[in-house]
Amino acid sequence: MTRPRKSLSGGEAVSSNQDGPLAGVKVLDFTWFGVGPYSTLMLAFMGADCVRVESQNRPDAARHGKGKPDMLGRTFGTFTDLSMNKRSITINLKHPDAANVVLALVEHFDLVAESFRPGVMERLGIGYDELKKRRPDLIMLSSSAHGTGGPDSNLAGYAPIFAALGGLGYISGYRNGPPMEIRHSMDMASGLMCSFAVLTALLERQRSGRGQHIDIAARETASCLMGHVFTEFGLTGRGFERCGNDEEGFAPHNCYPCQGIDRWISIAVVTEDHWSGLVRAMSSPAWAQESRFEDSYRRWLNRDDLDRLIAEWTHAWNVSELWQVLQAHGVPSSPSFDSRQLVEDPHLKDRGVFQTVAHDGTQHTVVGSPFRFSATPGQLHSPPPRLGADTSAIIGELLGWDSDAVTRMTEEGLLV
Structure with missing residues (x-):
């Protein structure tokens, strides 16, 4: 007999073998481009219902092709990789009524994830303090380059900046060469840190009933990956030198x-x-x-x-x-x-690492879930969404607004 469990979501518990271990957890996702979307992708692979929020004025930069945004919502490599198992709605966050729509939606979600510069969500009227009034047990993830506090908090940054300021870039490279840029892997590492923090907060909420705000600075996650360097510096005063593929004391x-x-x-x-x-x-x-x-x-x-x-x-x-x-x-x-x-490796084929999704009339080879749960396996169940493809369905499903209301708000420039 299966023991009943308390759900990680705020709603009713879900059967333990339904659609992955996070089935029932709902994510409202304002993140874009790298760290945040990878974090929510991991949650979506584990069964969370992830709803991406974009707008025609500000689509995810990863939708860009050849340097230009595709306003038809068609997808390209990075966006395809980061947006599987997700749904998409469009809300023009600069519209005067946008905050009211988000506040109404948030009552139905367990997690809000965002990766704007610190202060943007507050200026839009949808910061954590406002959101938790509508859902007190809400968990909110804020992922940024430098964190929500400190003198550098409002500076912009992407993956190479995270690694450079976190120290990881300086120790990467060859002897007598310059520091190396670390790109996508830095985003992925920071995204996994975010996913881990979210799961921890969900477990704590399951125990206490409390929600909370998670503040993650990507540059600090880079520093967390090189703790041995700081320990050695503290003990010896010696800085770590770039060494290419060398490992001190071992050869070849x-x-x-x-x-x-x-x-x-x-x-x-x-x-x-x-x-x-x-x-x-x-x-x-x-x-x-x-x-x-x-x-x-x-x-x-x-x-x-x-x-x-x-x-x-x-x-x-x-x-x-x-x-x-x-x-x-x-x-x-x-x-x-x-x-x-x-892609052709027999071992990886046997493990089912690479899968194929059909989208826009094209077969995309993608990397599936890295997790192998014996009792609650996650799965790749949907391709990346077209921009705003689920707006009417989600607004109707969660807020009970009919198609006429959705059409009117679209014409008014709110749901675009």
Whole structure:
């Protein structure tokens, strides 16, 4: 017998095997472009009903194609990736009556997510203090570059800025080279932090009945990913230096060329057993017995010479065949896959990582949910929405307004 559970949503509990573990949780999503949409995508994959709020005047920047917004609402790569399992409504937030519509809607939602600069929601009349008057147990997520407080709070920023100001960009790159920009992965990492915070707030509300406001600064999430750097600085006063693919104390630890154009294999030798396996895979060349390579410390000191010698060996190999040989000898290694190799990889196919959705007459290959729940599996059930495709249905469903009212508000420039 299945134990009854208390729902994470503010409404009635939902069957524990219906549409994912977050079935019944409703999200009103004002986020756009990167961090916020990825966060709400993770919730949507887990069964949350996510309703995106955009307008024809300000569609999500990820809808842009070739630098220009597509006012038909057709979608492009980034938007497709971030907007699956979501619905879309249009509200012109600059219209005098927009705040009243949002306040009426919020009574039906568990979470409001936004990624405007701090203060924008308040100026629109839909800040947390106003929203919680209509729904006291509301959870609100505010994701911004710098957070809602502090001297930099109103500065703009995108993924490379988050990484640069968080310190992650400075430590990324090659020796004697400049800091590296970190783009999409920075958005994804910050989005996952947001998703984790939302789930924590939902659990706390389930226990206490209280809602709350979550303030997340993307630059701070970058700093959270490099805690070891700050710890070392505090203990030794030594800053972390850019090191490319190096890992201090371990060698070989790099990416090496193989046969063909732009084909690479990553090798990471950490233990003596790994080194012995690599030597056997290379048919025990004489140079591998030299004293300069006899232990991990000496190999690391002489890593430039070691990398050159290994690269000369790997360059003669087909990358797939080399991977099999290295794995057979217990050497941690893998090819560096490009997009085609990933999509065609038998292991990822077996896992169902990539799925296909039909949209705008085109088949889109997308990455499905990264979660594998045994009892409450999430699923990819809908393609990204056309701009405003669900406005009439959601306004009618939640607010009880008939089609004439929706048409009138559309003509007045409110629901556009």
